[in-house]
Amino acid sequence: MELVWGTTDFVIAGQPYQGFPILLWDSMESCTQANQFFRHYLLRGQIGSKQSWPSTGRALYDFFSFLQAHDLDWRDVDRGEAKSLVAAYRDYCLVTCELARNTTRQRLTYICKFYEFALEKRWVKRLPFGHEERAFKRETSFLEHVDASGGKALVKDVMPRRHQLLPKYLSMSHTKSLLAVADNPHHRIMIQLALRTGLRRNELATFPVAYVVDPDKAGGTERNLRIRLDPFDRCGMETKGNKVRDIWISRNFMAELYRYVTKLRGERASNGKDQKPLLLNHLGEPYGSNGKSLNRIIIEIGTRAGIEVHTHMLRHTYATHILSNLQRNPEKGLDPLVFLQRQLGHSSIQTTMIYLHLVNEMADEAVLAYDDELNEMAGAA
Template sequence: MELVKATKDFVIAGQPYPGFPVLLWDSMESCVPANQFFRHYLLRGAIGSKRSWPSTGRALYDFFSFLQAHELDWRDVDRGEAKSLVSAYRDYCLDTCGLALNTTRQRLTYICKFYEFALDNGWVKRLPFGHEERTVKRELGFLAHVDASGGQVMANNVMPRCHKILPKFLSMAEIKSLLAAAENPHHRMMIRLALHTGLRREEIAAFPLAYVLDPDKVGRTERNLRIRLDPSDGSGMVTKGSKPRDIYVSRKFMAELYRYVTKIRGERASLSKTPQKALLLNQAGESYGDDGKSLNRIISETGKRAGVRVHTHMLRHTYATQTLVSLQRTPESGLEPLVFVQRQLGHSSIQTTMVYLHLVNEMADKAVLAYDDELNALAGAT
C-alpha cells in the first residue's frame, strides 16, 4: 500500500479548520495514530498560527514515506541496532537528501513529539531516542544570576546540534541594483515597502491602503510618522499572532506611498469589480492571497535580472541590519538602536533581534580589515 497525503476540513466546537492535514493509505484506511496525533498536537493551541500546520503534516508524511520505502514499521523501537528509526531518518535527511540543518531539526521535532504521544497512549513501549546533557547559551533576564545550571540542559540525542547561521542581507550596492531592475512600478513599491519597514511577507501583502496618508496634512514637525499595525481595526491588516504594533516610516517615504496611491495604483484597482483594502494589488486588481507567497516569485525574479540572489524575508533582514548600522552611526538620534529595531520588526524577545547586532559587528570587522589592507598597500607603495 502507498502512503498519500491529503487535507480535510474539520469543524470542532463550531470552529472551522480548513485544510487540516490527514495521512491516508491508498486503501483509504486512515493512518489512525498519525491523525490522532495531528488532532492532539495542532488543536491544543500550542501553535498559534495555522500557517505552521502544513509543516507538521509534511514532516510526518515524509517520515512515514521513508519508513514505507525501506519496509520499516514505525512501532519497531526495539530493533537491537545502534541506529534507531529516527536516527536513520535524520541521517537520510542530512546525507541523502541534503536538507538544511534547520529543516531537519524542525521535522525531527514533530516526529519526536509524535513518539512521545505514542508512548503516552501505549502504542510503543519506549521512545526511539534518549537524552544527553548539552551546553546552551541562556537568555539574559531577570534572576539569571541565580541560575545554577551552568548552561547545561538535557537535550534529545537524535537532534543534530544547532549551529547559528547569520541571516543574509543586501549591501547598499545590491539594493541599488535590485531597485533599478524593478521596472514594474507596482513591484518596485513592493520592494521599497519591505526595505523601508522590515515588514514580513504576509504583512506586506495585507498592508492596508487606509494606512497611507498625505504627509502634508500631518504635523510638519515630525520627521517620522507612526503607523499602528492593528489586525482588529477593520483595515485588513495581518500581523504575526495578530499582535498590534507601531512602526515608523519617514515622511519622505510616506510621500512616495501617497504618490503611488494617487498616480499609479488606480491602474490596477480599476480592474477589480470591488474595492480592495490592500495597498498592493496583483495583475487582476486583487490583493495578493495565500499570505503573499507570490511576492517571493516577484522579488526573486527581479533579483535575477539584477544579478542578486534575494527573497522577501531577506529584505526584512536587510532593513534590520542597515537600520541598525545607521542608528549606531547617529547616536544623537536619542534612540536605542536595538530596541527600536526590535519594536519595528515585532520581535517578542530582544534576543531574536540581537542576531542583527552580530551582523553589524561582522560588517565592522570586515571594514577594519579592508581599511588595514588599504593602509598596508599605501605603506608598501611609499
C-alpha cells in the same frame, strides 16, 4: 499503497478549522494514528499560528514516506540497531537531502512530539530517542542569579546541534542593483516597502492600503510617522501571532506610498473588487499563499539583477543597515537594539541581537578594506 497528505475543513463547537492537515493512503484509507495526533497537538493550541499547521503535516508525511520507501514500520522502536528510526531519518535529511539544520530540527520536533503522543496512547513501548545534557546560551534575565541550570539542559539526542548561521543581507550596492532592474512600478514599491520597514512576507502581502495617508495632512513635524499594525482593526493586517505593534515610516517614503496609491495602484485595483491590501497582483487580487507568490516575484527580479535574494533577506537587509546607522548616529534616549526589536516584532531581544554580529562583521570588513588601501598607498610610495 502510497502515502499522500492534504488538508481538510471541519467545524467543532461552531468553530471553523480550515486547512487542517490530514494523512491518507492513496486508497483514501486514513492514517489513523497520525491524524489523531494532529487533532490532539494542533487543536489544543500547541502551535499558535494556523499558518504553521502545514509544516506539521509535511514533516510527518515526509517521515512516514521515508519509512515506507525503506520498508520500515514506525512502531518498530526496538530494532536492535544502533541507529533508531528517528536518527536514521535525521541523517537522511542532513546527508541525503542536504536540508538545513534548522529545517531538520523543525521536522524532528514534530516527529518527536508524535512519538511522545504514541507512547502516551501505548501504541509504542518506548520512545525511539533518548535525552542528553547539552550546553546552551542563556538569555539574561532579572532572575538570572537564581538560575541553577549552569547553562545546560536536557535535550533529545536525535536533535542536530545548533550551528548559528548569520542571516544573509544585501549590501547597499546590491540593493541599488535590485531596484534598478525592478522596472515594474508595482514590484518596485513592493521591494521598497520591504526594505524600508522590515516587514515579514505575510505582513507585506496584507499591509492595508488604509494605512497609507497623505503625510502633508498627517499633522506634526516629526520626520517619521508611527503606523500601528493591528490585526483587529478590520483592515486586514496580519502579524505573527496576531500581535499588535507600531512601526515607523519616514514621511518621505509615506509620500511615495501615497503617490503610488493615488496614481498607480488604480491600474490593478480596477481589475478586481475593493481590496484591502496595498499590494495587488496583475489580476487585481491580493498576493495569496501567505505571500509566497510575492516572494517568487522578488526572487525573479533578483535573478535578473544577478543577485540571490528572497523576501526575508530584504527584512535582514533593513535590520542590519538600520542598526548600523543607529549605532553610528545615535539618537538621544533611543536604544538602537530595543527600537529594532519593536520594529521587527521580535518577542525576545535575543533574536534581534543576531544583527549585532552582522554589524560587527561589516565593521571588520570596513577596517580590513581601509587597511588594504593604506597598504596599496604605502607600496605605491
